[in-house]
Amino acid sequence: MKLSTRGEYGLRAMFDLAQHYGEGPIPIKSVAERQDISEHYLEQLIAVLRKAGLVKSIRGAQGGYVLSREPEEITVGDIIRVLEGPIAPVECLNTAEGESCERAETCVTRGIWEKVRDSISDVLDSFTLADMVAKANQMRQDSKYYMYYI
Amino acid sequence: MKLSTRGEYGLRAMFDLAQHYGEGPIPIKSVAERQDISEHYLEQLIAVLRKAGLVKSIRGAQGGYVLSREPEEITVGDIIRVLEGPIAPVECLNTAEGESCERAETCVTRGIWEKVRDSISDVLDSFTLADMVAKANQMRQDSKYYMYYI
DNA sequence: ATTATTACCTAGAAAACTAGTGGGGATTGG
DNA sequence: CCAATCCCCACTAGTTTTCTAGGTAATAAT
Numbered sequence: 001m002k003l004s005t006r007g008e009y010g011l012r013a014m015f016d017l018a019q020h021y022g023e024g025p026i027p028i029k030s031v032a033e034r035q036d037i038s039e040h041y042l043e044q045l046i047a048v049l050r051k052a053g054l055v056k057s058i059r060g061a062q063g064g065y066v067l068s069r070e071p072e073e074i075t076v077g078d079i080i081r082v083l084e085g086p087i088a089p090v091e092c093l094n095t096a097e098g099e100s101c102e103r104a105e106t107c108v109t110r111g112i113w114e115k116v117r118d119s120i121s122d123v124l125d126s127f128t129l130a131d132m133v134a135k136a137n138q139m140r141q142d143s144k145y146y147m148y149y150i
Numbered sequence: 151m152k153l154s155t156r157g158e159y160g161l162r163a164m165f166d167l168a169q170h171y172g173e174g175p176i177p178i179k180s181v182a183e184r185q186d187i188s189e190h191y192l193e194q195l196i197a198v199l200r201k202a203g204l205v206k207s208i209r210g211a212q213g214g215y216v217l218s219r220e221p222e223e224i225t226v227g228d229i230i231r232v233l234e235g236p237i238a239p240v241e242c243l244n245t246a247e248g249e250s251c252e253r254a255e256t257c258v259t260r261g262i263w264e265k266v267r268d269s270i271s272d273v274l275d276s277f278t279l280a281d282m283v284a285k286a287n288q289m290r291q292d293s294k295y296y297m298y299y300i
Numbered sequence: 301a302t303t304a305t306t307a308c309c310t311a312g313a314a315a316a317c318t319a320g321t322g323g324g325g326a327t328t329g330g
Numbered sequence: 331c332c333a334a335t336c337c338c339c340a341c342t343a344g345t346t347t348t349c350t351a352g353g354t355a356a357t358a359a360t
Contacts, residue, residue, distance in 0.1 A: 001153055001230070001237045001270065004318065008240045011259055027335065041320055047337075060328025061334040076262055089153045108282045108289070109161055112226055112273070119269040123262070132258045139258070154347065177306065191349050197308075210357025211305040301360100308355070318345075326337070 003084055009037050010045045010083040011076060017055065018071040018129035019136065025057075025064030045083060052082040071133060077124035087120050089113045153234060159187050160195045160233040161226060167205065168221040168279035169286065175207075175214030195233060202232040221283060227274035237270050239263045 012035045020026050028046060032039035046065060049055050056068045067074060081087060088094045090113045162185045170176050178196060182189035196215060199205050206218045217224060231237060238244045240263045 001157070001234045001239070002241070003239045005240075006318085008259070011262075015259065025335090029335080038320060040322085043337080044320090050336095057336060058328090059326075059336045061332090062329060063327085063335050065336090090155075090158045091152070108285045109158065109165065111285070112161075112277055112282075116270055116273050119273050120266055123266050123269050127262055132262075135261070136258045156347080175306090179306085188349060190351085193308080194349090200308095207307060208357090209307045209355075211303095212358055213306045213356085215307090303360080304358090306355100306357080309353085311351085311353105313350075314348090316345100316347075319343095321342075322340085324338085324340105327335080328332105329334085330332090 001089075003080070006045060006083045007080045009035070009042060010049060011079050013037070013042055013046060014049070014054070014067070014074065014079050014129060015132050015136075017065060017067050018074075018133050021067055021071055021133075025062065025066055027064040031065075049079070049082060054078060054082065067129070071129035074129045075125050076127045076129075076132075077121060080124055087117050087124070089116045089120075093117060153230070156195055156233045157230045159185070159192060160199060161229050163187070163192055163196060164199070164204070164217070164224065164229050164279060165282050165286075167215060167217050168224075168283050171217055171221055171283075175212065175216055177214040181215075199229070199232060204228060204232065217279070221279035224279045225275050226277045226279075226282075227271060230274055237267050237274075239266045239270075243267060 013031050016031045016035055017026055028043055029039055031037075032042045035042075046055060050057055050065075053068060054074060055065045057063070057065050077087075086094060090109075092107070092110060093113055163181050166181045166185055167176055178193055179189055181187075182192045185192075196205060200207055200215075203218060204224060205215045207213070207215050236244060240259075242257070242260060243263055
């Protein structure tokens, strides 16, 4: 029961772009370095995000990527669904209702997978990039105070 | 974002055993046929379930498998965790808190994966095999009535 | 005792997927 | 022009998944 690193890396990259939102285009190289991800691999992931309309690219020197919407308007679910495909714990959830899944009558399991899927979706859709940035800032603040105590 | 078929097949097989609970040992062959799963492959899955103590085996002719606890006392989560390993959408959740995950401070994403994991766990742990059998019986009942209407 | 039926075990093989790498081309600011 | 940057296609090594092959061991029925 695992995501591939695609979703993980992609989310970290998008979070990085959100942290630098408003600073103009951010080159992929700097994102890859900060997030410790293979630059070339990340390039492929961000291409998918671009085709899905979540980021815009600016080519040429001083180019890079920017979020195409406000961080408040991009949820974690948006990103994960693009990179990992539809959230479907088992294959039969990707087929239209009642179709192709024989033994549908006995297929009580399907109902369970639907509930799993929905609960994952709910969690993923409940966080925006802006939430993540806020949380990171708060953590930085906390650790600053922590330093004082030592 | 997908389970492998191991969890899916294993759950279907356990559900099948639950439907025949009380009828003595059920041979794997009949389970595989009813559930349309490769017999030999299912054998390997059920071996894992046996080692985990979820089913008991009776060898020899007229042998087979039986649930080692009441259907009320086996949850879907029990089965999935055995077959799919710990529920951890990303690898870093498998490591002890704060350890090994560098950039932990920036690692706001971890908190999100924790929430995803917990919500999956909650759903999986909220269903027992007995619930599934009851649901299947109810569906059968419904479709009987449906027949009358036609 | 023999036989048929069952569980149990090990070793793989084919296919799919993951996480990259390699090597270039196209665009644009300075 | 040229360096920085995005963009694209192909390939690969490794892993995982799903399944097959080919047995051995135990036991109930005869």
